[in-house]
Amino acid sequence: MSKRPPLHPVWQVPPALLAGDRRVVARAISQIEHGELAPGVVSNALRSHLGRAHVLGITGAPGAGKSTLVHAMLGELLARGRRIAVVAVDPSSPVSGGAVLGDRVRMGEHGAHANVFIRSLATRGHLGGLSSSTEEIVDVLDAAGFDVIIIETVGAGQSEVEIMRVADTRIVACPPGLGDSVQAIKAGILEIADLLVVTKSDLPGADxxxxxxxxxxxxxxxxxxxxxxxxxxxxxxxxxxxxxxxLDRAEDHLVATGRARRLKARPAPKVEPAAGDVKARVLAMAAADPFVRSLGISCLEAGAGTATVAMTVGAQHLNFNGTCHGGAVFTLADTAFGLASNSHGKVAAGIDAHITYQQAARAGDRLQAHAVEVSRSRKLAIYRIDVTRADGLAISSFTGTVYVTGIDVSVPAQETM
Ligand SMILES: Nc1nc2c(ncn2[C@@H]2O[C@H](COP(=O)(O)OP(=O)(O)O)[C@@H](O)[C@H]2O)c(=O)[nH]1
Ligand SMILES: [Mg+2]
Structure with a gap:
């Protein structure tokens, strides 16, 4: 592996960025996209300049009509005198991939307008950190004075849910007809939607x-x-x-939920315990759970609202057909759910969970369940858990809701695993 230059731990806000200088904005975005800056430094530096923009997230299956809709929204927003930035995120597409270039073409007519700034992000197959870099890029655009920032993202499971957390108002686009769109909604997207849009309403079946x-x-x-x-x-x-x-309904939503909802959802650095403390607490919780231990499940990673656990399918996990028992897969996902939801330090009681199975797992398979927090209010929180095999094959997806009690999590002293 070639040696990377060290990440810059500090970043000074360029005054021209706050004045909306497109060249300076583009340069800051490139630095974030290429991972030249330590995560979080841009957002921290911009902290006092954030919260003016209305950030709209649009997600939906490929071909749902998102880019065409964004183009139409650009036309309407320009007519309303707004300055708009569009960030198109396509985790499934390599840099030169068709979808991203196609999006540029579809938004092209308005793309040249002085009040429109369009940026496509592709990820070269790496999903890690995509939502946090998208968040920092949105912060740059917010600080640069764009009135509306639209994030278009194509669904790729958990990454799409994480990216949508960056938005104030989340729009889920479904084309007419059942099938894929309704499947996507079943897989947990409904939980994040603030507005549901049936695109292509000129086609039969839209009603x-x-x-x-x-x-x-x-x-x-x-x-x-x-x-x-x-x-x-x-x-x-x-x-x-x-x-x-x-667009009117999106503005109603902004009024109903308050400006800069996306910033309120961010953990306040002062009150959140250090990342290491959260991880230590979650590891201790996993180690203190006899059922989890009996199934050979271990916790690999944890942070505020997130946890990753793993299990190797053994003879004790099999059903009478010789494949991994659905209950074992459920338990793996449920463990990630429980750890992520209790990671904040208050006892979270599961009140609802739903699982779908995509593929059978077999003896010897190494399975991993990764939980992310989709939303959290004072009393309720929603989590999404993806179970994958070591080679990335999707095994199962799980969504769950917890009721957050006021009781502190207390972990009995115990030897670690
Ligand atoms: N009939 C009809 N077709 C549409 C509409 N919006 C998009 N399409 C078509 O649907 C296809 C996919 O659109 P696109 O915006 O690229 O979808 P995306 O992948 O979700 O961004 C294209 O062939 C569009 O021409 C619409 O309102 N009506
Ligand atoms: Mg598109």
């Missing part, structure tokens, strides 16, 4: 997709009084229909 999504929302717990009710809208970006209505 019934709107109805299906409304039914699906209806089946879920009724929102608390005063809480935001997720609307389902149809839009036809190609015909320009209802794009203004979508």
């Amino acid at each position: 019934s997709t709107v109805r299906d999504l409304k039914d699906m929302l209806h089946l879920r717990a009724r929102p608390a009084a005063g809480a935001w009710t997720v609307p389902v809208l149809g839009t036809s970006a190609e015909k320009g229909a209802d794009v203004a209505a979508l």
